[in-house]
Structure formats: C-alpha cells, structure tokens
Amino acid sequence: MGSSGEEATRQLSVCNACRYCEGYCAVFPALTDVVALDDLSVAYLGHLCHDCGACVQACMYSEPHPFRIDIRRLLQEERVRTYERYTTPEFARRAFERPVRAFVLTVALVVALATVGVAETSRWHQLTTRLQGAGAFYKVVPYGVMLGVALGISFLAAWLVAAKARRFWADIRTAVREGIGRPSGARAIARVAWEALVLRWQTGGGDGCYALDNDRPSGMRRCLHVSLVFGFGLAFAATIAAAIEQDLAGIEPPYPLLSVPVVLGLIGGILMMAGAAGLLILRVAADPAVSVAPMRKLDYTFIFSLILVALTGILLLALRNEPGMGVLLLVHLVSVGVFFLLIPYSKMLHSVFRLLALCRFGLNTPSPDQENRRSTSRGSDAPGIAELGDAK
Amino acid sequence: MRRPDNDVYDVAVVGGGNAGVCAALAARDEGAHVLLLERADEVWRGGNSKYTRNIRCASFDDSYPVDELLGDLADVGDIANRSLATLIAEESRTIGRWMEAHGALWQPPLSGTLQLERTNRFFLGGGKALLNKYYQTAHNMGIQVLYSHQVESVSLSRPGIVRLEVTTLGSTKTVAARTAIIAAGGFESNRAWLSKQWGPEAVKNFIIRGTSLNDGKMLRVLATLGAKIVGNERSFHSVAVDARAPAYDGGIVTRVDSIPFGIVVNKHGLRFYDEGEDIWPKRYAIWGRLIAQQEDQIAYSIFDSQTIGRFIPPLFEPVCAESVDQLAGELRLDPKRLAKTISTYNASIVRRDEVNGGSSVNLIPPKTRWATPIAAPPFYAYPLRPGITFTYLGVAVDNNMRVESASGETFERIWAAGEIMAGNVLSEGYLAGFGMTIGTISGRYAGRNAAIAAQRSESGG
Numbered sequence: 026m027g028s029s030g031e032e033a034t035r036q037l038s039v040c041n042a043c044r045y046c047e048g049y050c051a052v053f054p055a056l057t058d059v060v061a062l063d064d065l066s067v068a069y070l071g072h073l074c075h076d077c078g079a080c081v082q083a084c085m086y087s088e089p090h091p092f093r094i095d096i097r098r099l100l101q102e103e104r105v106r107t108y109e110r111y112t113t114p115e116f117a118r119r120a121f122e123r124p125v126r127a128f129v130l131t132v133a134l135v136v137a138l139a140t141v142g143v144a145e146t147s148r149w150h151q152l153t154t155r156l157q158g159a160g161a162f163y164k165v166v167p168y169g170v171m172l173g174v175a176l177g178i179s180f181l182a183a184w185l186v187a188a189k190a191r192r193f194w195a196d197i198r199t200a201v202r203e204g205i206g207r208p209s210g211a212r213a214i215a216r217v218a219w220e221a222l223v224l225r226w227q228t229g230g231g232d233g234c235y236a237l238d239n240d241r242p243s244g245m246r247r248c249l250h251v252s253l254v255f256g257f258g259l260a261f262a263a264t265i266a267a268a269i270e271q272d273l274a275g276i277e278p279p280y281p282l283l284s285v286p287v288v289l290g291l292i293g294g295i296l297m298m299a300g301a302a303g304l305l306i307l308r309v310a311a312d313p314a315v316s317v318a319p320m321r322k323l324d325y326t327f328i329f330s331l332i333l334v335a336l337t338g339i340l341l342l343a344l345r346n347e348p349g350m351g352v353l354l355l356v357h358l359v360s361v362g363v364f365f366l367l368i369p370y371s372k373m374l375h376s377v378f379r380l381l382a383l384c385r386f387g388l389n390t391p392s393p394d395q396e397n398r399r400s401t402s403r404g405s406d407a408p409g410i411a412e413l414g415d416a417k
Numbered sequence: 418m419r420r421p422d423n424d425v426y427d428v429a430v431v432g433g434g435n436a437g438v439c440a441a442l443a444a445r446d447e448g449a450h451v452l453l454l455e456r457a458d459e460v461w462r463g464g465n466s467k468y469t470r471n472i473r474c475a476s477f478d479d480s481y482p483v484d485e486l487l488g489d490l491a492d493v494g495d496i497a498n499r500s501l502a503t504l505i506a507e508e509s510r511t512i513g514r515w516m517e518a519h520g521a522l523w524q525p526p527l528s529g530t531l532q533l534e535r536t537n538r539f540f541l542g543g544g545k546a547l548l549n550k551y552y553q554t555a556h557n558m559g560i561q562v563l564y565s566h567q568v569e570s571v572s573l574s575r576p577g578i579v580r581l582e583v584t585t586l587g588s589t590k591t592v593a594a595r596t597a598i599i600a601a602g603g604f605e606s607n608r609a610w611l612s613k614q615w616g617p618e619a620v621k622n623f624i625i626r627g628t629s630l631n632d633g634k635m636l637r638v639l640a641t642l643g644a645k646i647v648g649n650e651r652s653f654h655s656v657a658v659d660a661r662a663p664a665y666d667g668g669i670v671t672r673v674d675s676i677p678f679g680i681v682v683n684k685h686g687l688r689f690y691d692e693g694e695d696i697w698p699k700r701y702a703i704w705g706r707l708i709a710q711q712e713d714q715i716a717y718s719i720f721d722s723q724t725i726g727r728f729i730p731p732l733f734e735p736v737c738a739e740s741v742d743q744l745a746g747e748l749r750l751d752p753k754r755l756a757k758t759i760s761t762y763n764a765s766i767v768r769r770d771e772v773n774g775g776s777s778v779n780l781i782p783p784k785t786r787w788a789t790p791i792a793a794p795p796f797y798a799y800p801l802r803p804g805i806t807f808t809y810l811g812v813a814v815d816n817n818m819r820v821e822s823a824s825g826e827t828f829e830r831i832w833a834a835g836e837i838m839a840g841n842v843l844s845e846g847y848l849a850g851f852g853m854t855i856g857t858i859s860g861r862y863a864g865r866n867a868a869i870a871a872q873r874s875e876s877g878g
Contacts, residue, residue: 042670042732045470045543048524057528082549083542085467085668089460230541231522 033103034062036094037070039086046080050226051386052100053080058201058389065200068110068193071103072375072382075227078235078315079242101320108323108374111189120370121319124326127370128363135362139355142170152351159277165351166358178365185369190377197385213387221383224250238312246307253300253331259293260338279345291342297335301328327372333360426452427871428864429581429594431568431635433457434464435544436835436856436863437600438551442519443864444598445558449871452592453555454566454583456601456630462548462564464602465627465807465836465852468668469544470527471537472516472857473850474509481536483507489536493846497647502842504816508858513538515861520550529729537850544853571597571638571831577874579830595871598863599820600834600856603808604633605653606665611805614651615709622714624658624804629665636810636837644831645813645823648840654847655705658804659733660715673799674728675735676704677787679720680762681801683711686745686754688762693776693786709803716801717748719759721791735797744796763790807852811840818863830870832863 040046040056047053051073059066078097086092109121120127143149151165163171220226224247227234232242267286270276280287305328308321316324337357344353368374428444430437433455441453455462475486486506487496496502517523522541526534533539540547555562565585572580579597583590604610606629611620640646662671676692681704683689690707708716738744741759745752765780766788775788812833813821820828820838835856842855 038730039670039732041730043543043668044527044529045546045669047527048539048541054528079542079546083546085543085545085666086670090666091663230524 030064033067033099036099037062039092039094046083049079049230055386060202065196067103068107069197069200069382071100072378073386074100077227077229079229082239098317101317105319111192117370124322128326131363131366135359139359153349155348156350157346162278162354165354178362182365182368186377193378194381201389217383217387221380236307249300249303252296256293256296256300259289263290263293294335294339301331304328323372330364334364426450426594428596428867429592430598432600433462435466435853436860439857439860440598440600440834440864441555441560443861444868445560447865447868449868451560453560453562454568455564456567459564467545467548468627469853471539471850472853473537474513475506477510489848493848495844497844498841501816505855505858509854512857520554521547595874596830596867598832598834598867599635599837601635602631602836604636605631605805605808607632619714622802624662624802625665626667626804626806639812643822645821647813648809648811650810652809654806655803657704657708657801660800660802661733670732673718673731675718675720675799678724678727679718681716681718682758683716684713686750686758691782691785693784705803708801714803718799718801721793721796723793735799737795737797739794741796744798748798759791766790807836809840811838814838814841817866818859832867834859834863
C-alpha cells in the first residue's frame, strides 16, 4: 500500500475507533463490515460517500486537531484513484490526471473525423442551406452513418465501463465480510435503487449537503443532482421514443414540437442544463476546502461536456428550420459523441461505481435507519462484549 | 438589535460548552439580552461537550423511570445533594423535546453501545455536531457570542451589577451584566493544580481526554468571592487510555477496551488488580485511577492472538511480538518477571461457564472472569496511562442553580451550570451520558432563573 493508502488507513482508524458519524450515511456503518483497511475496502467506502460533508462539521478531530481528519477529501481522492485503477488501455489513465486535456484531444479527434466525413461525402453545402421536412437531418449525416457511429461508440463505452465495473465488484466483494442480519437480495436492491435515485445519503442525516463550506448545509446540491439525473433520463427516453417513431411508425425526424421525442428531449435538456449549471456554479463558488483538485477537474470537464450536449440539443431544436441547421446538428452530434467516448474516462463512472458500492452495502449491511439493533461483537463468542465501548 | 459591548446585558454566560450554551438559549427564550463569553476560538469552541455523544434521560413511562435513574446514580457513588439529583432526574424526562426545539438531531445508539439503548439518547454526529446546532440556533435567536474571550475576575461591588474583567487577544475590557452564569468547566487541564494532590512527576504522566482550556480559573474566581466548595480536590473521573494518546483532546478514540480479556501489569511486570471484575461501566471508573496509583503511572494490557477481534479496535496498533521475551523487550519490562507473571496466571485458570469464561484459582490478585491463557503467539500489549475526563471539585448550588456562599447564603446574581457544579450530584464514579444531563438541566434552570431575575431587577431598579 502506498503513502495515500497509509493516510487512508490512518484516518479511517480514527473513525473506526470513534463511530460518532454512523447516523449520517452508509460509509460509517460499512466501516464495521470491512475485513481490513486496505486499498479495496477504502475504494468501497469511497464510493459509498456522497460528499455531503456532514462528517466534517461533526468531527472533533478535524484540523487544527493534530489527528487532521477530513474523510470527505480523503474519500474524494480515493474515488479518483478508483476511476483510474481499472482503466484500460494503460495510456488512458492519464485522462484522470489531465481531464481537460483529454477532453480537448477527444473533441479535436471527433471534429477531425467529422470534417473528413463531410469532405469525403462532399456535403459542405448541406451544412449551410435551409433543410426542412422529414429526413432533413439525414441529408446532413446519412442515417446509416449516424446509427453506426452511435451504436459503435455506445457499445465501446458500455464494454469498457462493464469491464471496470466487473473488476470493482469482484474487489469490493472480497473487501467486505459477510453481513450480520442480511436482508433479502431483491428487497435490498429495490431499496438501493430508490436510495440512489433520491440520493438518500446526500442528506447529511437531515440537514442537507455542505456543498459550499463546512458551515451551512442545504438541500440545493441534492436537488440539482436529481434534476440532472432525471433530465439525463428523459433525454435518453427521447432518443428511444424517436427510434420507435422512426423504425416502428415509419415517421422520419425532425418531429413536431408537440411530439413525444421533442417534449421529452426538451424537458430533459432543460432539467439537465439547470442541474449541470447549478452544480457547476456550486463547485466554482465553494470553499476549496471542501474538495480536492483532481476531483474538481473531473467535475468541471464532465459538467461542461454535459452542458454542451444539452445546450446544442436545445439550440438545434430552436433553429432547426434556419439555414445552418446542418452545422448545429454536426456540433450537437460531435458533443454527444465526445460525451459517450469519454464515459469510461470521466466522472460519469461515479454513477456505476456508486451503484455497485450501494448494492454491496444493501446486500451486506442493514440500513442504519432500518436496522439499528445489530451488535458489534465482530465474531466474538463472549457474551457481554457488545456491552463494551462507552466512556464518558 | 445589538447593543454595544459597554452596555449592560441581562445575562452574561461564561463558558461555551453544553451547559453554557443551554443557559444562553434558555435565558434568551425568556426574552433576556444575552452575552456568551467563550474562551476558545470558534474552531475549538464547546469545551468537553464536543467529545460527548449521548445524554441520559429518564422517561415518563416505565421504560426508564426516574427512580431507576436515581438508583443507577447511587450505584456509581455517593450522591452529594439528593434533592438536586432528584430534580435533575425528574427534569431529564423533558430535555429531549427541549433539545429538539433548539436544533438537536438524534441518531440510533452507535455500534457497541447497545447497553445504553434504553437509557441514553445519541446526538446525530456526536457532541460537536450538537454544539454546532445550538450555536446556529443561538445565532438565529440573537444571542451575542464572543470567542477567544477569557474572564479573569468577577466583581460584585456595584449594586445590581456583575462586572466581568475579560481579556481577549491581549487586550482587557469590562463586561457588565445584571446576572452571570458560570459554566466554565472543571480544572482537569490545570497540571499545576493537579500537582497539589498528585505531585508534579505523576501529573506529567496524566493524559487529559478533553479540552486543554479547563484550568479551573472560574472555580478559583468563585472561591475568592466566597462560594462554598463541594467535592474532593483529589478526585477525578478517569479511564485507561493508550499511553500514545495526545496530552489533550484525544477524546473517545484513545480509550482501550482490551483490559478484561487479558492481564494488566505495571512497570515491574506484576499484576495489580482483578481485570475480570467488571466489564461495564464500573471498569471505566476504576482503571484510570488504578493506573494513576502505579509507579510512573504506566501499565500494560497484555493479551494474545486469541483475543484479537473481541473488542472495538482502538486508534493505535498494539505492540506485537512473537514471544513473551520479545514483548518484554519491546515494553522495556523485566523479561523474567513478565514470563513468571504470565505463567503463574496461565497455570491458575479454571474453565467456568460460557458467560464468564475461565477464572483463576489461588491467584493474587485474582482474575474472576474471562480468564484465558496467554499462550498463542503473537503476543500483544497496549501501554496505558490514566486519561482524565473531568474533576469533581465544584461550587455548591441550590435547586435554582444559584451559587451558595461558604457563609450559608446564596449569591443573588450568580448561577452555575455544568461541570463546575456537577460535584453537587456526582462525588465519584460516572454514569454514561449523565454529565450532559446535568449540564443541560442546570444550564436551562440557570438561564431561565437568571433571565427572570435580571428582568425583575431591571424593572424594579
């Protein structure tokens, strides 16, 4: 274990002996179920953390106390390390060290490919002329090309993410001991899905998230994140709806304003934009003490990329009957392509790792507010040992 | 609206721990104009309360009746002032709601604290989080809080006014108030004072579990004014803590829970007390004092690999060795003596039953429970020091928390709350979470009574 691992062990050993924060989130109850404080268990704890900061304000051992405990920043660093740890190919790890550069390079690559594509098919004039009516988009980019590229990128991203997820899951399974009072699998998964959707663990035990500093909690960050996720879901649903209209109903896009794909896409896009812009503002306005630089860089590039997708989508909808629609369409497709290409190398990974960690927790550990009656006998055979542990 | 510093406050509260903040909140609830003087800066505010995690409350129903709480209290030691103890036990039934109304949030009992489920309520995030909520409420209610303000003396020379000489960051100023509530803690951080009873060499080896700021200055100030002193100057509550703990502010994580599972030896490699006498809660009250009475105030909890995992892991790693000889070397104990102590102990063990495990026969001192041979390497040890939680010495108060004078009267304008008056109730031992009960209730009483008295004297004069 490197020095970063030693620091994680040092800090979490204090938490393990203290446990005052057990009521805030899943991290601290989970701490009692890890086999040892090593890289794997710290990765597991790291992804249970929703970055609410409640533990920081409650901690009597935070700076200037000589123990210098700051679990929030420790686990942020750990998450970045985990995103990087399972990355293939090897050179792509640098995407987590230089996320801005990775984003710019990917944009350059995709723009270059798009330019070559337009040039090769001699479609320059399509970009600037007014194109309307069914099939207008496909006059800029042929249907087959659009579909092929989209499916290709999606499958590539999904495959890379799945490979990481599989390794992460295998690792956190070995990091956690068999749970006490194990809940049933289906019920646990249902609970986890709900907790993940509403960000159950970002409530800081009720007060909300300390997004801006360690003094003032609020529910703002949670609202913005939920808005972003629902917006993303609606935008995705819009794509499915469009595929159904086109392939099953035989109606080619663009679709009218009051059609299912456009309404879903518009609402989704606005929710995404609002959520992403709000989160970006929160990050920029926040005290640097609540985050670490590597995580900030990942956040900035990821949120920027999301805003680009939503903004170009909305602009395309607004200006689709104008000349120059082709340019906008191309820009939108490029930003979508970049977003998907970078999924395995961006903050988007946090959703996958977090869900897996929450599943592990749900399957292993009774939820703190549902099941608080477990002892910490830790395999002890002497009755009365659970009685231990109270000083003043 | 804020009045300038030189104006007269209704209530000045000295000390920003739980008792002081509760007093300030209760006084403000009565409409008083309140100033809170906290000696620590904002980061370190909250005295010893920031290291607490729960509060003991009786219930109105049968789950934890007042009489049972009083019985528990009597079990840990003599109750100095029975009528005050009864008042606190009765009032403890109401504090949960009062605390909630002032911002407190709860959590279920923490792991390892199952025995407190019925009797104690746990603060969400612990004592510091509770204090953060209280301070936020105090701020919202318009209570003025001055950090890094230390009260040097109290004067009652002007009729109707309490004058406090305050130093802050090198400068001195005077605060005038109609009433004052002293909630400034005990003297456990004052090593010179502790030396009076224990000697300077022993005191160097004491670890103070809480704040470094409880030097007993206000206790001295009140004694100078003529307050009646209660409690024994030599008494303090202490537990066994890891000898590697910081000198102050180590809080809960430095405690060592391994004692009942092995043996404890002093610097001569000899056992000195029955490690299996009790597991909770008495153990906490005895081992700090037992170690304080050993030469060089050091002891070692020794156990073997069979015991690992049977207690909550403390902050520090145990000292580990493959043989008893090597362990003695690591601990700088006489290897022959330690080997003899362990072999004598091992040879004395007889298996009893499932609950109590083994116990010793013909061993002095005996080990009455959980005796298992120390035989399976590796061998482990935690070095132990006395970790002092609080002192019992304080000022006498009446049932309104007004300070009593040595001449048998009460001070008209001075109240006390928290650790500085806890000696009226606790004279030895400790009941988990009861310090917060005393602090919250005495603070509430003092705050309310001081506010009413201040307003009466304002309208009257």
